[in-house]
Amino acid sequence: MGRLRQALTHREAGVVESLITRTEHVEDGRVLLRRGTTVEHSTILIEGYILRTMQGSDKRHILATHVPGDFIDMHAFALKRLDHDITALGPALVGYARHEDLRIMMEQEPHLARLFWFSTLLDAAIHRTWILKMGELRVDQRIAHFICEMWAKLDMVGLARADGFNSPLRQSDLAEITGSTPIHVNRMLRDLREAALVEFRRGRVHCRDRGRLVQFARFDPSYLYGAGDLAMHDQLSVTAIS
Amino acid sequence: MGRLRQALTHREAGVVESLITRTEHVEDGRVLLRRGTTVEHSTILIEGYILRTMQGSDKRHILATHVPGDFIDMHAFALKRLDHDITALGPALVGYARHEDLRIMMEQEPHLARLFWFSTLLDAAIHRTWILKMGELRVDQRIAHFICEMWAKLDMVGLARADGFNSPLRQSDLAEITGSTPIHVNRMLRDLREAALVEFRRGRVHCRDRGRLVQFARFDPSYLYGAGDLAMHDQLSVTAIS
DNA sequence: CGTTCCCTTGAGTAGTTTCAATACTTGTGG
DNA sequence: CCACAAGTATTGAAACTACTCAAGGGAACG
Incomplete structure (x- = not known):
């Protein structure tokens, strides 16, 4: 789970890995998930880069980039239909977790459920910074x-x-x-x-x-919740909560 | 819960309302929650308008607007520290729910937990559309x-x-x-x-x-997940899941 | 060694900002 | 009820930023 691994116990890390039932190599430009499609699995990026893209009136836009270890579409679990596309940038290796397994796991592991939620909130925080920076830079x-x-x-x-x-x-x-x-x-x-x-x-x-x-x-990395005044250690370390 | 009320049973609506332990009238421009602050409650907007704002290098920016019925900072529950400010636009009436109560409720009511998660994902979807539109319009x-x-x-x-x-x-x-x-x-x-x-x-x-x-x-309302090809009825109606 | 994709440059145009100044509204106290 | 103040809205002109169209150059891959 990349950067979130530090917030997991050894047991929890094992639970997460057991959810990955299938891995796949994808080529550059491959659309892994298209807007509006119903899916029954979520994706984790293991190697390479993944983009969130949306089709504009004439050109495509990139809304976010992901690095290895990121859960790409944990939100597809709650949304079922995404509002955007998930696209590979360069060759990549991804793993899939079935929603049914996720649902069961999240009911049994509130701490993990909250971590997954956190990862989707982090995406939102990054979106907000992009909006801000598009407005002022x-x-x-x-x-x-x-x-x-x-x-x-x-x-x-x-x-x-x-x-x-x-x-x-x-x-x-x-x-x-x-x-x-x-x-x-x-x-x-x-x-x-x-x-x-x-x-x-x-x-x-x-x-x-x-x-x-x-x-x-004018880059201030705190919106990535990795360090600084917003850092997540307090509330997400394994010792701190639920 | 405004627009999400249709996805709640009568009992669930009661559960949500019982979480609101305190209401408050706030005046125009009041900052309800400042970036970086630790909070132990989340806010629901009952009347008026609320903004998400961020301070840029010179000017303030507005990242999102909320209407009555919206949960404003459900993500503060998982993030604890927000990356942005919550500001009243005009006089408003808000209600507060304690995080401790939310945590207990979410463990007992997985369907409600998922709805709350959904509301934060909706915010992210709106952010994405703003990024797209800032880029192309x-x-x-x-x-x-x-x-x-x-x-x-x-x-x-x-x-x-x-x-x-x-x-x-x-x-x-x-x-x-x-x-x-x-x-x-x-x-x-x-x-x-x-x-x-x-x-x-x-x-x-x-x-x-x-x-x-x-x-x-070039407005296509589907990103609001209210109707159209992304509509939430399938997965969020009370009869459909968990 | 040529094709393809990607990068680079020039010139003209469109969109947006800034600075500076002027009006309109709304609410308040005289 | 009028006058004033504060906030909000409006306009002009010049400078800056970014886009479009059109064409050329370079690197990587077979």
């Missing part, structure tokens, strides 16, 4: 902000380097993430590169001075 | 879209008229909602008025042709 800053977010999330699951990270993201993906156009993203990446803030080359992110990038993007 | 369309959303939500709880609705919203609020400026909002409202799409005067919304407004805003 220019496209170059939004790109920088997204890079900071991705970097921070990869850090949490040990997939980042000290000077950056790798991903299958293209410039057109950054356009769909920031609500801009590939051409404008291209120019903004050039500016970021020339300002020595960050280099983005075919998904490879390289940055010498993370502090400057964070400052430029 | 111009400010005039975003204003129209927000008006459509508000109108639809008020419809669900019987607080709208056939030709519009009233609210304490100011033009500057629309600016904070759409991520724009009061001055630009003012011009866009003039354009909307001159195009006979919708009139907005000090919170009073008047529209003769709702269909045209919906089309202009």
